[in-house]
Amino acid sequence: MNSSNVAVAQQPNWQTVCQRGDLVADSGVVVWLDGEQVALFYLPGQAQPLYAVANRDPRSGANIIGRGLIGSIGGELTVAAPLYKQHFSLRSGRCLEDPQQALRTWPVRLAGEAVEVAMR
């Protein structure tokens, strides 16, 4: 697991959120994490197979990002918001069409069959 994008200031607090079997290949599911809704996207076979971003779409205010379509735009892995179709980078959470919009992202990893998200 590449840990370079994990915050170094403090020790990450990894928390198991679900099992690998709960994920849907090439698609998203949503987990409840202490009052936060986190969308997990699973791309088996890719260099980084798991991404965790906020489930709330800043444009509509609805919790729908986890139901968006995964794609690649100019080499950047993205999810398209289901209502208004704007694209967010899975890596950074940045919105490709509107730099004012961004999704929170979390470090996420597979530990055996467990899916773990780093809390701060």
Added chain:
Amino acid sequence: MQATANGGQLQRLVIVGNGMVGHHCVEQLVERGALARFEVRVFGEERQRAYDRVHLSEYFAGSDSEALAMCEADFYDRHGVHLHLGEGVLEIDRERCEVVTAEGRYGYDQLVLATGSYPFVPPVEGSSGTSRLVYRTLDDLDAIRAAASGSRRGVVVGGGLLGLEAANALKSLGLEAHVVEFAPRLMPVQLDSEGGAALKAQIEALGVGVHVSRATQSISTGSEYRYRMNFDGGEYLETDLIVFSAGIRAQDALGRACGLEIGARGGVAIDHDCRSSDPQIFAIGECASWNGSVFGLVAPGYSMARNLAALLLGESSTPFTGADMSTKLKLLGVDVGSIGDAHGATPGARSYRFIDEANAAYRRLVVDASGKHVLGAVLVGDNSYYDTLLQYCQNGIALPADPATLILPQGGGAPALGADALPDTATICSCHNVSKGAVCAAIDSGCSDLAAVKSCTKAASGCGGCAALLKQVFEHELTARGVTVDKSLCEHFGYTRQELYGLVRVEGIRTFNELLKRYGKGHVGCDICKPAVGSILASCWNQPIMDAALVPLQDTNDTFMANMQKNGTYSVVPRIPGGEITPDRLIVIGQVAKKYDLYTKITGGQRIDLFGAQLHELPLIWGELIAAGFETGHAYGKSTRTVKSCVGSTWCRYGVQDSVAMALRLEDRYKGLRSPHKLKFAVSGCTRECAEAQSKDIGVIATDKGWNLYVCGNGGMRPRHAELFATDLDDDSLIRMIDRVLMFYIRTADKLQRTSVWREGLEGGLDYLKAVILDDSLQLGSELEAQMQHVVDQYECEWANALNDPEKLKRFRTFVNDQRADPDVHFVREREQRRPVAALHLIPTVEEVV
């Protein structure tokens, strides 16, 4: 007064008036970053924020005031502009530099008047109440609507542009409409007498009464209708309501009261910087008078707004030097165009005229004495000549040897002036003043598709009339730069949808990954190619869309087999074939809706839509519906939606065939058929056409000998009548022809292209389609039928399939690690049902960026 970031003081800019021009001025200011230097305050007398007055009559055709609004509800807030609606300015105190409203006084450093105009009501004896209506604001329209209920006939006084719009509005309210014009012809400013006569003939043919050369002397009580309008000469016309649309007057009252100089024919007098006689006060739009003229069109107002915004910011601005009053309109559905010197008033001007009395069409071309240049033109009945003539006129392009060819009918439609013939100064979009040069500059700066050019230059985003010309210029310029116009599906496939369809079909490809590996780039695809390929695979092989390899391809609605609504919940539509339903099944729908508290509404396709289901509720709801015998309605898919039907010969005294039975047969056959876009059908049992089949992709109308087939119609945003394709077919031939048409469409259409657009783009048109389908000119007939039969044989209700597979059901969980519902979904009750809370996006949440 607030301070700016660099410590300076913000200047106070007050704009009086929130109409189209006032709003455009704010937009221009925002765009140029004026909010860093000005505190902007806008006062609007009306309660609604700026709306599109040009399309006012659409308010009666179903648009609500929100649809006519010029901007999103939060536009002003978002940009920090103070908007005071319903707060008219009562007075300008020039000494203290303040405006006075009922609420208070507000200081200004610069003041902009954009108060527009008001309708002129001539002093007619006896006019009051509903005999004295006007047509200008949404409130006026509400008053007309109120007066129209219980009325049979309505009269518009004034046969100009707005008067005919008002007549259209009366007509759409179901009234018998009449137009009374003082001049001897309609639209006296824009049209000559022959043009006016042609327009009169066309409008009368639409059932609108036209009375020219009539001056209304007085209004008295009528005998058959509410009022009697008495004309000079003793004639009269009775009516239930009267709308005055006899011209506009500049709304200059504020300017007059505070002593600003006023133009000879009204309006606050301005110089070419839009400045009034007080250097701190500006006027733009219809309330301004430039060189003695008031301009009653939106384009000159926009151009003033644009120039003023630049001036206020100290940018270089183009002085206002008058406006081109050329117009292209559709009045009551009739094309009317007027360009430049339409009356041939220029000394030495000569005219060419084309008159088609059979179709009441008229065209006039006015050329200068040398016969080399266009001075003006008049068009009635066909505006396809307008763009080219306007370009000749505005850009001084030399006329062809025989100028008459520009207005004579041609086999292939109106002659188009090639995009290369236009000089760089040619105006492409007059609403936003975009020249061909600006379009070229946008392309050179990297705009590589039409959408980018539109958003960069704003061209074609005003009235939209120049969209076709813009596309032509764009494609021509790309070609000129050696760029082939890229028709690739997306960055992952260098093929069109048609080409991909051929590859999938010929090579027998069954999955997205296989197609991507063999013919695409990358490993992932995107939200353009995945649904398009998903649709192609379904059209060819019709495997259940919830199969593991297909799930990630579908857009969210197909993935969850329901329609996502604005708050992230879904609506559910069970199939109700032909709109026929037993009382028992109707009760089941009611019970399910009640149990899950679903908002319930009848759809336009004779079905029932159940709103507000959360993701985890979908399998529960479908479990109950399927147990009662329902199937999925595919309301979420680019696929067959409904077959609407009238009740037909079994009940109706006029019916000649059993339209319901045919609708059931069609719906049963084509349900689940996936296609480039949605498909709607209808079957009418007689020529009265109660099922509105001529607005559908596939329309069937009974005759006493069988069925007439209509194809490629559309309702919605761009309505198109379906075309008669074949007549008096028996049941089986009808099915065969529909099989062929649909499969040919699926094979050759572009992604997300409805049958109507596909048909319009078919080279060879309807005749070609008839040759392929009816005469089997490509010998494809049996192949197309066999392909359709394969799809039909593979049909399986997707919801039944999913409910039988625990693996597929795993996806229908709001949270995969928690049983709770989405706690952010909130409803309120309205008219005894649930609906989402109105302003979902206003729920405060903290945006965090890691």
